[in-house]
Amino acid sequence: MEKTAVEKKENYQELDSVLEKYKGRAGVLIKALQEAQEIYGYLPRELLIHIAYELDVPLSEVYSVVSFYSLFKTQTSGRCHLEICSGTACYVKGMKNLLEYLEEDLSLKPGGVTEDGKFSVSTTNCVGACSAAPVVKIGDELYGEMTLERLQQLLEEHDHE
Ligand code: FES
Known part of the structure; x- marks a missing residue:
């Protein structure tokens, strides 16, 4: 534990x-x-x-x-860590809505972890997939054209990790 x-x-x-x-x-x-x-x-x-x-x-x-050095972590993270791209393209395409959704639905703010330790979130600089903005990154995977529905789905898919 x-x-x-x-x-x-x-x-x-x-x-x-x-x-x-x-x-x-x-x-x-x-x-x-x-x-x-x-x-x-x-x-x-x-x-x-x-x-x-x-x-x-x-x-x-x-x-x-x-x-x-990016290997150092100053905050604990959830079993599934979401990085929400906050680069210009993602910002323009509504990354803020994704953050608002996480805050409203899971009480999860950037730098935070859900109470059950399942999810954490942070923002990140451009991840190089601007044409698919807004982009969410989990581990090495990029999930583009993120909508609230897709984000909800993504959270459900990672709920069992
Ligand atoms: S700004 Fe988000 S991928 Fe480039």
Whole structure:
């Protein structure tokens, strides 16, 4: 079962033994962040602060590394993660309606996860399929010409994951 944020806080011990081996060494931040993400599944803010403190690295440096490398996740995600393209073509073609639908129907906002942990959503820059706007991405799959009906269908199809 996935740990909750509260349990994670109490569980810094595991991380501390990882950080211990990196203390005082140069160029270890990425490795330490990778190991922290392996333990906790993602890197919430309080964890980044803890890592910066323990490794004596400016928090701004930790943030810039985390935001530069896409492998780092600062938020937990649902079992099915939807990325709604917010590039110009998708914006013009009504991606906002898709977001509104998710918010109304599932109380799901960008950056959020449904209570049951099934779905999460974020917006993304142009995914390169503008002619099929608006586009939703799930994993490596692109779903174009998305309507509210198709989105509803897509959610049903992924409901059992
Ligand atoms: S703007 Fe959405 S695919 Fe290009």
